[in-house]
Amino acid sequence: MQRSDWPTTEWQAGDPAVLNIDAEKLAELDPIIKASYSNIKGIVVVRNGYLVYESYFHGYEPKDRHHVASVTKSILSALIGIAIEERFIKNVDQKVLDFFPDYAPNHTDTQKQAISIRHLLTMTAPYPFEDWHEPLDKMCMQSDWVTYTLDMLGQKGEIGAFKYSTAGAHLLSAILTRSTGKSAREFANEHLFKPIGIEEIPDHDMKAFGFEDLFGNDVRGWVKDPDNNSTGGWGLTLTPRDMARIGLLYLNRGCWDNHQIIPEAWIDESTAMNPNQYGYLWWLREEDGVFSYAALGDGGNVICCIPEKNLVVAIASAFMPNSRDRWTLIKEHISGAVI
Template identity: 60%
Template sequence: MQTTINWEAVKPESIYMNNESLSKLEQTIKSDYHNINGIIIIKDGHLAYEKYFNGKGPDHCHHVASVTKSVLSALIGIAIDKGYINSVEEKVLGFFPEYTFASNQQKQQITIRHLLSMTVPYPFEDWHEPLDKLCQQQDWIKYTLDLMGANGDIGAFKYSTAGAHVLSAILTKSTGKSARAFANEHLFTPLGMKEIPNYQMNAYGFDDLFGKNVKGWVHDPNGHSTGGWGLTLTTRDMARFGYLYINNGMLNNNRVLSETWIRESTEMNYHNYGYLWWLRRDDGLFTYSAIGDGGNMICCIPKLNMVVAIGSEFIMNPRDRWPLMKEYIIPAVKNNQ
């Protein structure tokens, strides 16, 4: 398998993609998906398709929102591969001896694996996590650890952005570096991505944390890179990250991530959720995706040796990206194989 991406544009039909289907894709984006700023398809290690919209281009960075979670998953895997963290079975509270909590047997049993797989109990209702309260705290980690282990059983799926932020703190505790700094050294630079600078944050309003002022990688008041959102990437960088997974952890002739970690992270299960990756089986085709608010998406399709990266402007309730995959992109490949 090719370990580098050929960024020279090639004719789609030369790598088994249907140009007519891709033309229909572009028309549909322009008519129905107005907040898509960029889309890239990497097929067999080649740049099969790259289009930008709304005046954006290859150097434009998007706040990829919860795609950040999948990047953080890779960083935890790298930290385990390099021996900074022993395993996913390490207890979460063991990384935070400076905090004390009321006796809670469940809290003491929560592991890194539970955080990665979103199987930690919390007192809030499913999909109603109070992130606004988190962002008002001086210590986001203490606040989240206080909540963990309540109102439910370990092993039941409950999506939590704050839980992913705890993973970022665990990474820093283990490596002595922020997720941003660790990623620059062990993930972004080896993949040929631009390093993320350390932008200072002077305010913690909505636009600073989620909106128009987001740049680089957001961090909490104590310097922890946000684990659940806050990272900005170009569409090409999103594609590079996806191709690392398709290519079993190799890119640019570098072993960046172990095959074992990628397999564990994306193994199908009844939650349809791996280690901070969304899993899907549709018409017999398995895909795993990093998905963020606004419609940001990195979709990996191992059987087709293909990655689709979609960079989007944040809007409320964007159109689901999967119809684009199912009706245009996947058929553009399958009809020619």
């Protein structure tokens, strides 16, 4: 995308007609969201880099930040790519235990020793819990989340099988800090957020580590563990416009206003389709011949990128169990509005 008005400071609104979007179809979004997606707090749609639709609900406004849950994982993926480019980390095949020399695994535990950054990024490291039944509350009760996760890592199962783990993403945050000397929050502010116009994410003062402190409505900035590691799997707060900036950066293969923020090759690797339909902490989808990739967070927090349509959809949502899948909304009412 070659242009002079990158949304580093302000988004430019685009005329849907000029951008080949059916404005009438977009106008149907508000009533549909109110009727069927009641926990959506804010939604931004960007086509060809221009804002074509933006709406807020439940009293929220454009500058309000929202806890985006597991969307945090996809941001962490970007940070690992930047850290490799900056030579803080050698490559994705560097072993996880390289970064924790003070951790002493059982010397017979060869599987743990073989696990690499790539396995954490692709969710292909083994853990002892059942699929989709990770005991996250247990990790949050520990005084040392990293040691707890390292103890779990490599137990049961085999390397290479997909198993979704939030604790594994937290290890990536600790690896980033071990290799750069900065928390993921500090590193992101400097190397990712500031260059694309996202206001500095403040430090969130953790007074306790209960459910409300870690996941509740009062989460601000970026949550951290008792050792000051930014949470790797959740805990970041962003505005929907900020989320859309991340999506636009990815659509433009890591380049922003003639500056390469994330390496092109990293974006390509992160979003390359595979049998697990999961890249480097990004969900992948191919439907009706149209490819998309998305950062997805609990409750329906989404950054969805559809390269073929040069489309980004960013949705911030409140936590609620069994919230409706956002894909139907995106596919039928947003992607379907592109003429």
